[in-house]
Amino acid sequence: MRKQRKGCDVPDATILRLPLYLEKLKLLQAIGVEDVSSRQLAESLDIKASQLRHDFHYFGGFSRPGRPYQVAKLVPALEKIIGIAEPVHTIIVGAGHLGQALANYQNLDIQGFPIKGIFDVNPKLIGLDFRGSVVQDMDEMETVIKDQGVKIAILTVPAAHAQAVTERLVAAGIVGIFNFAPMDLKVPTTVAVRNERLAVGIMSLSFKVKCILQSSENKEEAEEL
Amino acid sequence: MRKQRKGCDVPDATILRLPLYLEKLKLLQAIGVEDVSSRQLAESLDIKASQLRHDFHYFGGFSRPGRPYQVAKLVPALEKIIGIAEPVHTIIVGAGHLGQALANYQNLDIQGFPIKGIFDVNPKLIGLDFRGSVVQDMDEMETVIKDQGVKIAILTVPAAHAQAVTERLVAAGIVGIFNFAPMDLKVPTTVAVRNERLAVGIMSLSFKVKCILQSSENKEEAEEL
DNA sequence: GGGTTCATGTTAACCATTTAACAGCATTAG
DNA sequence: CTAATGCTGTTAAATGGTTAACATGAACCC
Known part of the structure; x- marks a missing residue:
């Protein structure tokens, strides 16, 4: 089979994070932030910095090493990767x-x-x-x-x-x-x-709610002893 | 820490499949199917039978071994697990x-x-x-x-x-x-x-669309040679 | 200039999930 | 009754994803 173009054999989990990166970066851009480190960006999204760098690594070279990412370069780069550099009808x-x-x-x-x-x-x-x-x-x-x-x-x-x-x-x-x-x-x-x-979404939520309610019942029982 | 009640330390991936199992089983029930094997159910959902059995294994004993699952037992069992045996306000x-x-x-x-x-x-x-x-x-x-x-x-x-x-x-x-x-x-x-x-959903779709369009471009180029 | 700090890119270790393999039970046919 | 088949529950292997570790480069301060 023909080899895929660069940047298309990426794990689903990574693909799902790209829009989150983009959204946060646009927010930073809107308030005038120019540079952002992998640590800062990752912490604001509640993920590990190493994961973010690992994700970016699939696409290569967003920055020169030793220097933080430049928001103004990252935003269009991500838009291009996601495929929304041009409006998608x-x-x-x-x-x-x-x-x-x-x-x-x-x-x-x-x-x-x-x-x-x-x-x-x-x-x-x-x-x-x-x-x-x-x-x-x-x-x-x-x-x-x-x-x-x-x-x-x-x-x-x-x-x-x-x-x-x-x-x-x-x-x-x-x-x-x-x-x-x-x-x-x-x-x-x-x-x-x-x-x-x-x-699916609301049922998976229901499952967790059930677990929370059960464990709080347990707690009450424990306290009654 | 207090040990969790049975059936609450389950991987997210499994939790997200439970509603799919339930939905398909209700459909089977509606058309009068009484028994269903892990293979049949799994194939209709495009997953492996071993994964389905593995998922069910977190909750234990839906059937006697050697016999297929009984739809009429599985539906309420799953409803109870998901937490919708009673209406959730x-x-x-x-x-x-x-x-x-x-x-x-x-x-x-x-x-x-x-x-x-x-x-x-x-x-x-x-x-x-x-x-x-x-x-x-x-x-x-x-x-x-x-x-x-x-x-x-x-x-x-x-x-x-x-x-x-x-x-x-x-x-x-x-x-x-x-x-x-x-x-x-x-x-x-x-x-x-x-x-x-x-x-996030539409952007991850856009990513895949971009990849498909690129690879079909590649194909065309290849055919032109 | 040299040392310190902070950064990325990259690789390796770790962990979770998925898939395969198999042991054992139930049914059916011979 | 025995053998063959079809099924589940369970464990083990393989795969995939996440996290940690580290080598290296850039800027800054003394």
């Missing part, structure tokens, strides 16, 4: 409550993912306006994807329709799908999917 | 677009997390009705938490207010916080937090 498929919430969530735009369209099959939703994006009929989807060079789709349709919609998206040239439907999508290996399962 | 704090979307997302209720209140400080939002839950002034929050025995709060307020609200929640007796604000909350060790960062 995005659409939302499914204009239900969640789709609407995401369309209104202007942070997406600010962070480099401008919404180029919202689509639904429900005639009652078509025409509604969210921050300048008007809900369109799903028949328009393929045209917008191609005309606007959309690469990422946020999928908020009901689980029952998710796979069918996915196949249309893939055929139209979508390369990344941010899937909020509680179901696993089948896609070719040339398409990336990230599943966002709210139920 | 929940509130939503912040009735912006995301809070509204979650309030309307009836799956939460079905999966064991009935919404006992939605709160905001914005007078324009107070009184709005979402599936029977009326947005209340945040001053009512502590009362509802105590009266209804609420243990989990879903936090969808702006980042700037997240820490202050968190402190009120903790003081009122909340044990788990599902945090959608893009910031790290400081809480005592007796409170569990799960951060849901949409920006």
Whole structure:
């Protein structure tokens, strides 16, 4: 198999930290900080400095050794690595409550993912306006994807329709799908999917809550002895 | 230190799979499947059977050895482990677009997390009705938490207010916080937090999209030779 | 200039998670 | 009854990720 381009065989765990680094660095930049050491940055994110350096090491040379990182260089470097040096055109498929919430969530735009369209099959939703994006009929989807060079789709349709919609998206040239439907999508290996399962999140929280409540019961029992 | 109760020192990775097992098992139950082997269940979730058995092993004895798992026993067992054998009373704090979307997302209720209140400080939002839950002034929050025995709060307020609200929640007796604000909350060790960062999700997707696009460019170059 | 301090890049040790291997029980067919 | 098959529970090996250690470079002070 052909060797991958530099910087693409990186552990998932590292990839998930890159946005956190970027966010914190942008914050520092906004308040005028010019230099930051791996220790400072790591402590503010509650991780070890060695881990941060290890993460950066996959991409190589953000600074000359012996000198702290320069915020002004790191921010664009990370943006390039993450792939948001240029705005990444995005659409939302499914204009239900969640789709609407995401369309209104202007942070997406600010962070480099401008919404180029919202689509639904429900005639009652078509025409509604969210921050300048008007809900369109799903028949328009393929045209917008191609005309606007959309690469990422946020999928908020009901689980029952998710796979069918996915196949249309893939055929139209979508390369990344941010899937909020509680179901696993089948896609070719040339398409990336990230599943966002709210139920998983709240249930894993529930597990920990149960453990906390149990251990505090234990404590009370112990005190009663 | 006091020894933890059975089944609480479990790796995070395992905890995150429990809801997936439960969901799939409920689906099987709905279509009348009575028995399921670790292999069948694992394959339908795209994981290894040995991993599933290893996960279950933390909690012990779901079946007699030599016989497949019984769906009807596994479902309540997992519900008990996750802590949703009884409904887990929940509130939503912040009735912006995301809070509204979650309030309307009836799956939460079905999966064991009935919404006992939605709160905001914005007078324009107070009184709005979402599936029977009326947005209340945040001053009512502590009362509802105590009266209804609420243990989990879903936090969808702006980042700037997240820490202050968190402190009120903790003081009122909340044990788990599902945090959608893009910031790290400081809480005592007796409170569990799960951060849901949409920006992290879409950026990690963007990274993979970039890699896919680069490698397909490479391929094209190779074909041109 | 030399020593001290603080920094990164890099490698190695450590730890956690995932996967494989296998021992033992239940059922079924011959 | 015995052998073969299919299954789980459990332990061991392999993999992957995190943390510590260290070599080396840059700036600063005396």
